[in-house]
Amino acid sequence: MKRPLRAVVVGTSFGGRVHVPALQAAGFEVVAVVGRDPERTRARARDLGVEHALTSVEEALTLPDIDAVTVSTPPDAHTEPVLAAIAHGKHVLCEKPFALDARDGQAMYDAAVAAGVVHMCCFEFRWRPEEAVAKRAIDGGFLGSVEFATCVQITALVAGGVHQAFNEEWWFDRARGGGILNASGSHYIDRFRMWFGEVEAVSARLQIVGDHSADDAEDTYTMTLRMSSGATAFIQQCSASWGESFRTIRAVGDRGSVWVGRDSSRCPTISRCHPNHPGVPTIPSTRSPSWNCRGSFDWPSAFATRSTPRTRTSRRTSARRRAPRSAMR
Structure with a gap:
């Protein structure tokens, strides 16, 4: 039996309310949430049934067998976690608005294409x-x-x-x-x-x-x-x-x-x-x-x-x- 796909969610506000439940409903195992406030992140991870509550994207990316990362931080904090996930060979789903400017958006897109990972911006209303x-x-x-x-x-x-x-x-x-x-x-x-x-x-x-x-x-x-x-x-x-x-x-x-x-x-x-x-x-x-x-x-x-x-x-x-x-x- 194949193991479920394993995901990390970066951002605990909208990420906790929407991304984590959506991933779990789709059959993913959400193994970590990443937030800025340690105590709040631990509380939200506990409420969501997520094992790891972290404040470092890099630490989350070192967890074993991570397949995908979703990024649901404020718009000015998309580029760094997206590029880090791509650098580790992870598939990435990033919230909109994708970037603050075209330069950052192009950099993330080019990196994902070069790495050959699945990459997408969250426009969920399409479905x-x-x-x-x-x-x-x-x-x-x-x-x-x-x-x-x-x-x-x-x-x-x-x-x-x-x-x-x-x-x-x-x-x-x-x-x-x-x-x-x-x-x-x-x-x-x-x-x-x-x-x-x-x-x-x-x-x-x-x-x-x-x-x-x-x-x-x-x-x-x-x-x-x-x-x-x-x-x-x-x-x-x-x-x-x-x-x-x-x-x-x-x-x-x-x-x-x-x-x-x-x-x-x-x-x-x-x-x-x-x-x-x-x-x-x-x-x-x-x-x-x-x-x-x-x-x-x-x-x-x-x-x-x-x-x-x-x-x-x-x-x-x-x-x-x-x-x-x-x-x-």
């Missing part, structure tokens, strides 16, 4: 059911030629100060990689890169609209992107708005649209022109093969109804909840 279904609709031509996409999110995330799930020590410190663009906007940029290819041109503005110091990192941003597919993508996010939260993500093609609303546990809505319109791809009628998430959703049901121009699936994921706020650190 949420609604994200996968929307991408499949776009890639499969169900929307025709997509020329426009938008993502708007307005929340009170930091309207009254930093949420307790986040690290107040650095979250508003622009020099350390704080701010809503790095914390959350990076996910939205990644979404559109997955859907439409690389960014070819960008126009953007960062703002502080809440009751924060002018020296703080931004709580609001607006950007327009030209994607390599030819689509124009608009992203706007404000995390300092009192009142009800709002979110919508939509891609618009010449044959239909797909969008995801605030309740992201729902599968996306897909609205199309009449199914007999010339140029519209044939809608799959088979339910096999299926794309499944926790045994509760298979994607063909999102495209199976042909009697009306507008189709909305009623199947939902088994977990009736939104993404945890801590998912944005």
